[in-house]
Amino acid sequence: MDATRFAQFGCWDGTISHPDGDVTVSNWHGTKDRSWGVRGVGEPDTAGAPPQGRGFFFLWTPVHWDDHITHTMFFDDMDGGAIVREGIVAPKFASEADIPEQLVDVDRHTATVNHRIRYERGTRHMEYAEVDLVELDGSTRTLAFEPLIRFQMKGLGYGHPVWRQGAWMGELATHGESFVVAELDPLLPEHVHTQQICRVTDGSREGVGAFELVVIGPYAPAGFTQFLDGAR
Numbered sequence: 001m002d003a004t005r006f007a008q009f010g011c012w013d014g015t016i017s018h019p020d021g022d023v024t025v026s027n028w029h030g031t032k033d034r035s036w037g038v039r040g041v042g043e044p045d046t047a048g049a050p051p052q053g054r055g056f057f058f059l060w061t062p063v064h065w066d067d068h069i070t071h072t073m074f075f076d077d078m079d080g081g082a083i084v085r086e087g088i089v090a091p092k093f094a095s096e097a098d099i100p101e102q103l104v105d106v107d108r109h110t111a112t113v114n115h116r117i118r119y120e121r122g123t124r125h126m127e128y129a130e131v132d133l134v135e136l137d138g139s140t141r142t143l144a145f146e147p148l149i150r151f152q153m154k155g156l157g158y159g160h161p162v163w164r165q166g167a168w169m170g171e172l173a174t175h176g177e178s179f180v181v182a183e184l185d186p187l188l189p190e191h192v193h194t195q196q197i198c199r200v201t202d203g204s205r206e207g208v209g210a211f212e213l214v215v216i217g218p219y220a221p222a223g224f225t226q227f228l229d230g231a232r
Contacts, residue, residue: 055217
């Protein structure tokens with residue numbers, strides 16, 4: 001993936017309309033994620049030799065605290081080796097008017113980040129997790145994630161067997177579907193990628209954030225040996 005990514009933390013008010021009813025929110029914390037560039041979505045390119053499947057691990061954790069945010073992102077290889085490790089700590093501002101015109105040295109990048117995940121038995125979903133923010137001097141702040149709600153990313157097109165991101169469906173096509181999350185087979189390919197809204201603590205403070213996780217194929221740290229076997 002050759003892309004530039006932008007994550008905007010904020011609070012939202014408004015109404016989400018759905019055939020099953022409306023949801024009204026007020027001062028809800030959230031993160032707007034946006035990326036530009038080349039992503040592996042849409043119609044596949046069939047030219048050349050087919051790629052060799054070696055598994056995929058991705059973890060993203062944007063978290064709101066009372067006066068700041070933390071942001072981590074991970075890509076691992078199938079053995080748990082680090083491909084990407086990113087940790088950022090940045091202040092929160094009361095309003096857009098309070099944001100400095102020159103955002104120089106406002107955010108702080110950690111030296112590295114680590115993760116430890118306990119998976120729900122028979123799934124690839126997180127049951128409990130910890131993320132370490134490791135500073136240059138070696139000091140470590142550990143964030144503990146307790147899941148509250150699970151959102152299936154196929155609702156945004158990730159992994160959807162038909163309405164996947166970037167798929168050509170004609171000049172105009174609309175579609176909607178509803179499902180009960182608890183009734184889904186967690187090991188179907190379209191159900192592995194999730195975001196879990198979590199209560200997050202660090203020993204003295206409490207925040208709220210998302211835990212986006214997708215693990216495809218063998219992944220040694222979790223004991224996964226097949227394309228989509230579940231935790232034991």
